[in-house]
Amino acid sequence: MKKLFSMILVLIMAMGMAGCGQNGSTDISELKKKDGVMLEIIGTPQEAMTDEDFHKYTTVRKVTYSGFAYNPNPVNKEGVGISDEDYLFIYKFCKNTLKNNTFKDYREDVCDGTTYAFVFYDENGERHVLYNGYCYDNKELGEISRRISKYALE
Numbered sequence: 001m002k003k004l005f006s007m008i009l010v011l012i013m014a015m016g017m018a019g020c021g022q023n024g025s026t027d028i029s030e031l032k033k034k035d036g037v038m039l040e041i042i043g044t045p046q047e048a049m050t051d052e053d054f055h056k057y058t059t060v061r062k063v064t065y066s067g068f069a070y071n072p073n074p075v076n077k078e079g080v081g082i083s084d085e086d087y088l089f090i091y092k093f094c095k096n097t098l099k100n101n102t103f104k105d106y107r108e109d110v111c112d113g114t115t116y117a118f119v120f121y122d123e124n125g126e127r128h129v130l131y132n133g134y135c136y137d138n139k140e141l142g143e144i145s146r147r148i149s150k151y152a153l154e
Helices: 002-022 051-057 084-100 139-149
Strands: 037-045 059-064 068-070 114-121 127-133
Touching: 037 051, 037 084, 037 139, 059 139, 084 114, 084 127, 084 139, 114 139
Parallel strands: none
Antiparallel strands: 037 059, 037 114, 059 068, 114 127
């Protein structure tokens, strides 16, 4: 009986290990070894203004592969470490959006305010624009923005 139980246990463990790479799990420690930006959100004002104001109000928020969020702030140029939960949420959002071309036909009927470009840099550094436009009503884009913004220093 012990031998049978041991064999079943070994079989279950072997099946679990074989499936680890196929179940969609992500090895965060391997990702964090990569250099560079993972996601960049560029906010561009779409209102009439001077060049000086345009540059003043254009924002760039970033998440790096090493696990830091950079929000516009003249005090902290180093960024703020983000939680593993937020890191994986953002990474999976980027991968799924790229794979499914989620926002290909998404548009909002707005004439002013700020447009946002969500730019994902894959593991090879290749640049992918996931979305570019207004995103006042989209919950997914808003959630990504909120997760990054919560690491801003006040």
